[in-house]
Amino acid sequence: MSPDPARVPCVWVVASHRTLGNEHGHPQRYTVMDEVGTRTLLNLGLQPVCWPRVPAGRLGLVLDQVQGVLLGGSATNVHPRHYGEEPLPGAEHDEARDAVVLPLVRLALERGVPLIAFCRGAQDVNVALGGSLHQSLQALGGPVVHWEDPHEPLDAQYRERHVVDCVPGGLLEQLAGCSRFAVSSLHSQGIRRLAPGLVAEAHAPDGLVEAARWHDPAQFCWAFQFHPEWGHQAHPRYARIMDAYVQACWARLGQAVPAAA
Numbered sequence: 001m002s003p004d005p006a007r008v009p010c011v012w013v014v015a016s017h018r019t020l021g022n023e024h025g026h027p028q029r030y031t032v033m034d035e036v037g038t039r040t041l042l043n044l045g046l047q048p049v050c051w052p053r054v055p056a057g058r059l060g061l062v063l064d065q066v067q068g069v070l071l072g073g074s075a076t077n078v079h080p081r082h083y084g085e086e087p088l089p090g091a092e093h094d095e096a097r098d099a100v101v102l103p104l105v106r107l108a109l110e111r112g113v114p115l116i117a118f119c120r121g122a123q124d125v126n127v128a129l130g131g132s133l134h135q136s137l138q139a140l141g142g143p144v145v146h147w148e149d150p151h152e153p154l155d156a157q158y159r160e161r162h163v164v165d166c167v168p169g170g171l172l173e174q175l176a177g178c179s180r181f182a183v184s185s186l187h188s189q190g191i192r193r194l195a196p197g198l199v200a201e202a203h204a205p206d207g208l209v210e211a212a213r214w215h216d217p218a219q220f221c222w223a224f225q226f227h228p229e230w231g232h233q234a235h236p237r238y239a240r241i242m243d244a245y246v247q248a249c250w251a252r253l254g255q256a257v258p259a260a261a
Contacts, residue, residue, distance in 0.1 A: 009067035009249035071121025114248035122223035131195030172201035183226035220248035
């Protein structure tokens, strides 16, 4: 679809909430958006927007203003009470994000709004739809290191760390144009029980689900444990993923009835 300069798809980038040091070194709560995610949307011709702490009763009204939803990564985790477990000691959660994201995922599916999710966002999607998570991949052990080295510079942390194998004949294999490709990996949690309605599309060598989608291909809802929004200009598989999302957002805009003058 050719871009209309007077109309651009807007994408709701869901906020996270963190305690960070202020200019005086004191801990202070902040509402934050991932800079790379928002810049990627802008570079691809979309307009990121953000509404933090939206009450449940207002979610539909706000969702009607956008043509897409993006759930990015975060250093926090989904609270495990949402899948019936107690949290491990020392884990950091973001229940203000949970309160918005979990019902938002379900509402986006109900209304057909394109949704893409990365890292913690993939975990949000799985929990919202009734799945569960491994709370600590480190505790599980195994042959694949899914988490970053905290002493590495940022670019090194987002490097390609391991491969994923696409499900043979699946939609990701078709989208990526190959059956295996290397991905970034910066997560200490992952999908344990895949939610009803989600279809696994790629796995890490240890069997962990690395990509999943809503079972109905007509609804763009994809969850990636890796980060296609980082380095999509240089990574052809990432570029194909992001382009598919962009096209879905433009298609959603095309379905909207223009407001009367």
